[in-house]
Amino acid sequence: MTTPQNNRFTTQILHADRLGGAEHGAIHKAIHTSVQYGYDKVEDLIAVFQGTSKGGFNYARQGTPTTAALEAKLTQMEQGQGTIVFSTGMAAVCAVFLTLLKAGDHLVASQFVFGNTNSVLGTLADLGIEVSVVDATDSAKVAAALRPNTRMVFVETIANPGTQIPDLDGIGALCRQHGLLYVVDNTVASPYLFRPVTVGAGLVVNSLTKSIGGHGDALGGAITDTGLFDWSAYPNIFANYRKGDAKGWGLQQLRKKGLRDMGGTLSSHAAHQLALGAETLALRMDRTSATALALAQWLEQQPAVSRVLYPGLPSHPQHAFAGKHFKSGSWLLSFELHDPAQCLPLCNRLQLPIKATGLADTRTLIIPVAHTIFWEAGPAVRATMDIGDSMVRVSVGLEDPEDLLADFEQALAGC
Known part of the structure; x- marks a missing residue:
């Protein structure tokens, strides 16, 4: 049973766990602390490892039932097709850059970004990823920065600390025209005030520590795939992840590289705290x-x-x-x-x-x-x-x- 889609924003969040199948009639998803997840048949474990099963868990670094419940809630909030949660917002930001870009690629980013994100942009340049920072309040300046090797455009909906707002519509149209991955950090606005899917974003980043968690008691981050980007045309998807429906390739690579390989995993305890905070x-x-x-x-x-x-x-x-x-x-x-x-x-x-x-x-x-x-x-x-x-x-x-x-x-x- 799922939450009725005709219900409004807060109603859907409040009842998501209960209607999504929380154990023993609980109204909140339980905190699952197990690191390993076992199966009666080894074939079922293999299916989870190879990504051919529709669900299941193998090792908590890639997620738990508790983090999965939070992911489902965030997907619903951002009206996307899937979400991955991370240990912090910066882990999510780094996962986007480091798992989807490679040396020789070009990134266009707003010059009005969070200080730590700006620091990461410098690191990317050191790794051989070309970075152009522009005044994204004017989509013409973004257009002027594009190159043949541009892969991605990154902006924040409301910049921290100067509150600059990019030309969200204009940049979305530009990215659609050129087949670029449009990444929007929605942390300050939150999915309640604004949904980046409405301007054509392919990926949405949220620092769950901020608006969504809202109580200063748990770190967390998230990446939501809106379903709008054509991953079959993206050259940086590894061969191992070019299987099945192309709509899932981006999140598959982000989960495998950002969580399994890089270890930016959100704990079940933090996921539970953030899910509670999201209700308000x-x-x-x-x-x-x-x-x-x-x-x-x-x-x-x-x-x-x-x-x-x-x-x-x-x-x-x-x-x-x-x-x-x-x-x-x-x-x-x-x-x-x-x-x-x-x-x-x-x-x-x-x-x-x-x-x-x-x-x-x-x-x-x-x-x-x-x-x-x-x-x-x-x-x-x-x-x-x-x-x-x-x-x-x-x-x-x-x-x-x-x-x-x-x-x-x-x-x-x-x-």
């Missing part, structure tokens, strides 16, 4: 988006603040893109001060926001960007990403909006 995704995204918008609107009126970056503001450069694609603006906002010397004192005066890295916790988090998460990138890279020395990133939590605004008011009074 819509409620949290609605609440944090509304508070973030209110805070952004208030900050924009403050004399000490030089600019506020939030997709829900008319002043945002890609406000039209946000209005077209997203239900709301999400929990991420950044702002800068006229006086960079006030950046750290302001952070210290704030009482409710926790001075910590990380995103999408139930509690509001703040961090001075240039001094911490983008310090290693250096001034030149920060300039290309439009990150000023006084930028403060805010991950808005579930606090009562009035309390949060009052705290920012007392903190800014000292500027």
Whole structure:
């Protein structure tokens, strides 16, 4: 029995485990801690190893019944055809690049990406994979960067920390025209606010640690195949995985190389925590988006603040893109001060926001960007990403909006 598809977003998530066959009438999938999975007949074990069976497990590095239940839930959320979960969001990002690209290939990536993703792009270049970083808010600039050996285009729906939004539709059309794999990191928006399948993405990446898990208590990542990309035409699929229906080739290679070979495996305990967190995704995204918008609107009126970056503001450069694609603006906002010397004192005066890295916790988090998460990138890279020395990133939590605004008011009074 499966969850009725006519039910809405949260209803489907809440009842996915129960209607998907959780053991003993449980409403949540059990935590399966076994590493090995045995069979009465060795032929059945062989079928699992060779990928000819419709299900089954052999060794937990490639998945467990608990991670499989989370994968099914994420597939449903992103309206895809299949999902693989990983130990972290960065493990998922690295799996995409390292299992689907090879030396001599060319990758076009947005210049507005998460700091660690930017670091990985440098590693790819060292491995012989050519990388071009461009302003993906303009699909013409993506088009201009394409080469005969381009294999993939990678963007984030809402960039961290500058909240830039790529031309999602334009890039999708470009990738369809040229037969390129379009990879969209949907971490900040989440599948509740936006589904990349609607703009033609072939693969969707989510850091489950953030929006989907939402409680800052478990690391995880995921790759969802939307079913839109033609893997039979992709030259980098290994011969061993060019068997059966071509629609499954991409995920098969990602699972074998990203989990079996590279070991980026999500534990069953973490999968269970993330699945529980996902049940309240819509409620949290609605609440944090509304508070973030209110805070952004208030900050924009403050004399000490030089600019506020939030997709829900008319002043945002890609406000039209946000209005077209997203239900709301999400929990991420950044702002800068006229006086960079006030950046750290302001952070210290704030009482409710926790001075910590990380995103999408139930509690509001703040961090001075240039001094911490983008310090290693250096001034030149920060300039290309439009990150000023006084930028403060805010991950808005579930606090009562009035309390949060009052705290920012007392903190800014000292500027």
